[in-house]
Amino acid sequence: MAPGEEVDLLVVGGGFLGLSTALHAREAGLSVRLVEAARIGSGASGLNGGQVIPGLKYDPETLLSQFGDELGETLVRFAAGTADAVFDLIDRHAMSVPRGRSGWIQAAHTRTALEAQRERNRQWSARGASVALLGEHEVGEMTGASGYLGGWLDRRAGVVDPLALVMELARVAGENGTLICEDDPVSSLRHTGGLWHATTRSGAAVAAKKVVVATNAYADGLVPGLRESLVPLHSFQVATAPLPPELDAAILPHGQAVSDSRRILVYYRKTPDGRLAMGGRGRQSRPRSASDWRHIERAMTRVFPALKGVKIDYRWYGRVAVTPDHLPHIHEPEPGLVTAAGCQGRGVGLMIALGKRLARYAAEGDRRILPLPIQPIRPIPFHAMRQIGVAGAIAWYRLLDGLER
Incomplete structure (x- = not known):
C-alpha cells in the first residue's frame, strides 16, 4: 500500500x-x-x-x-x-x-425428517419456488445412494x-x-x-x-x-479418484448436490472431472494426519457401499462460522x-x-x-470453553444419529 x-x-x-x-x-x-x-x-x-x-x-x-x-x-x-x-x-x-445448476437434494433418513421436508415444500411451493418432494425410489435414483426414505429437491x-x-x-x-x-x-x-x-x-x-x-x-x-x-467449526472434506464409468453413471447421474438430514450431516457432489467430493464436521483442532478424515471416508462407504476400496485422492478442510x-x-x-x-x-x-x-x-x-x-455484538458466555463444548455436542449428536433409523 x-x-x-x-x-x-x-x-x-x-x-x-x-x-x-x-x-x-x-x-x-x-x-x-x-x-x-x-x-x-x-x-x-x-x-x-x-x-x-x-x-x-x-x-x-x-x-x-x-x-x-x-x-x-x-x-x-x-x-x-x-x-x-x-x-x-x-x-x-x-x-x-x-x-452446474441441477438443484440440491436434502435427503431424509427418518420419517421425522421427511415430515419436516413436506412442510418446507409446502411453504416454498406456495411462494412459487421450483421445488419438489421426492419419494424413496426417486431419491435413490437421483443420488445413487441407499438408505434414504425420501427427500426434498430445490431446483434453484x-x-x-x-x-x-x-x-x-x-x-x-x-x-x-x-x-x-x-x-x-x-x-x-x-x-x-x-x-x-x-x-x-x-x-x-x-x-x-x-x-x-x-x-x-x-x-x-x-x-x-x-x-x-461466533462458534468456528471445521468442515472436513475428501474427494475420490475419478470414478470408474459404472459408478460415475450410478452416483448423482443428474448432477445435483446433496445434504442429508442428520444432526451431524454429510454433504456431497460430483466434480467436473468425475470424482465424488464429500464433507462433514471434523475435529475442532487442526488435523494431524489422514486418519482425521476417516469419519468422512466411513460415511462415504455407508452412503455408497460400492465405493469401498476406491482411492481417496484429496483431503482438505476449512473453518466456518456458526x-x-x-x-x-x-x-x-x-x-x-x-x-x-x-x-x-x-x-x-x-x-x-x-x-x-x-x-x-x-x-x-x-x-x-x-x-x-x-444488532449489537453479543459474545457467547464461556466462549473460551467452546472447543470442549462443541466437541462434546458433536459426539452426542453422532451417537443420536447412529441410533436413529
Missing part, C-alpha cells in the same frame, strides 16, 4: 463476502482497498463444499413469525435469491468457474468449484479497480479525524471513510467481541464500521448476496438496504 493511501471503503477479508463487497462497491463508484491476512482462496471460501443453496436454516413462516411481516418478507425474498446472485454474477462477468440450487469462484471474484474485482493486498493482516483499526485508519502487520497503512470487516470464522480481535460471538441462533448477523459497533458473519452452511450464496447489500449500504447509508437488522 502506498504511503498516505486514502479510499472510500476498506474491506478486511478476501473471501466471498469481502470480494463481493469490494466488487459491488467499485461498481457503485467507491474507491476500495481490500486486505487479506493470508492468500486469496486459502480460507473456507476456497475450501468449502461448493454447494450453492438458497434460503436459510429456517423456513419462510418461521422467519415471518420471528421478524414480523415487513422485515420477515424482506429477509425471505433475499434468502430465496442468494443462488441467483451467484450464478448471475458468474454469467455477468464471464467468470471461468466450473458450475447448484454447485460450483469454490476455489475457482473465489479466485475469479478476486480477478474481476482487481480488474474493476479494487486494490488487493494479500499476506498482511490488519493489526490495528482506529477512528480519528473523521477517517478509519488501519495498519497492517508489515506496517503499511490506509485511511478509509468506511470499513467492512469480512473475516467471518477467521475473526480475530480487530473488532472487539466479534470472535467471541451463530447461536443459526442466522447471519450484521453489526455496526461504530458508525462507518460494519461487519457480518455466520454462514450456517449456506456461505457461497449467502455471503456473495450479502456482499452486494453491504456495498450498497456503504455507498448509500440506508439501513433499509440490508436484509437483516443491525
Whole structure:
C-alpha cells in the first residue's frame, strides 16, 4: 500500500463476502482497498463444499413469525435469491468457474425428517419456488445412494468449484479497480479525524471513510467481541479418484448436490472431472494426519457401499462460522464500521448476496438496504470453553444419529 493511501471503503477479508463487497462497491463508484491476512482462496471460501443453496436454516413462516411481516418478507425474498446472485454474477462477468445448476437434494433418513421436508415444500411451493418432494425410489435414483426414505429437491440450487469462484471474484474485482493486498493482516483499526485508519502487520497503512470487516470464522480481535460471538467449526472434506464409468453413471447421474438430514450431516457432489467430493464436521483442532478424515471416508462407504476400496485422492478442510441462533448477523459497533458473519452452511450464496447489500449500504447509508437488522455484538458466555463444548455436542449428536433409523 502506498504511503498516505486514502479510499472510500476498506474491506478486511478476501473471501466471498469481502470480494463481493469490494466488487459491488467499485461498481457503485467507491474507491476500495481490500486486505487479506493470508492468500486469496486459502480460507473456507476456497475450501468449502461448493454447494450453492438458497434460503436459510429456517423456513419462510418461521422467519415471518420471528421478524414480523415487513422485515420477515424482506429477509425471505433475499434468502430465496442468494443462488441467483451467484450464478448471475458468474454469467455477468464471464467468470471461468466450473458450475452446474441441477438443484440440491436434502435427503431424509427418518420419517421425522421427511415430515419436516413436506412442510418446507409446502411453504416454498406456495411462494412459487421450483421445488419438489421426492419419494424413496426417486431419491435413490437421483443420488445413487441407499438408505434414504425420501427427500426434498430445490431446483434453484447448484454447485460450483469454490476455489475457482473465489479466485475469479478476486480477478474481476482487481480488474474493476479494487486494490488487493494479500499476506498482511490488519493489526490495528482506529477512528480519528473523521477517517478509519488501519495498519497492517508489515506496517503499511490506509485511511478509509468506511470499513467492512469480512473475516467471518477467521475473526480475530480487530473488532472487539466479534470472535467471541461466533462458534468456528471445521468442515472436513475428501474427494475420490475419478470414478470408474459404472459408478460415475450410478452416483448423482443428474448432477445435483446433496445434504442429508442428520444432526451431524454429510454433504456431497460430483466434480467436473468425475470424482465424488464429500464433507462433514471434523475435529475442532487442526488435523494431524489422514486418519482425521476417516469419519468422512466411513460415511462415504455407508452412503455408497460400492465405493469401498476406491482411492481417496484429496483431503482438505476449512473453518466456518456458526451463530447461536443459526442466522447471519450484521453489526455496526461504530458508525462507518460494519461487519457480518455466520454462514450456517449456506456461505457461497449467502455471503456473495450479502456482499452486494453491504456495498450498497456503504455507498448509500440506508439501513433499509440490508436484509437483516443491525444488532449489537453479543459474545457467547464461556466462549473460551467452546472447543470442549462443541466437541462434546458433536459426539452426542453422532451417537443420536447412529441410533436413529
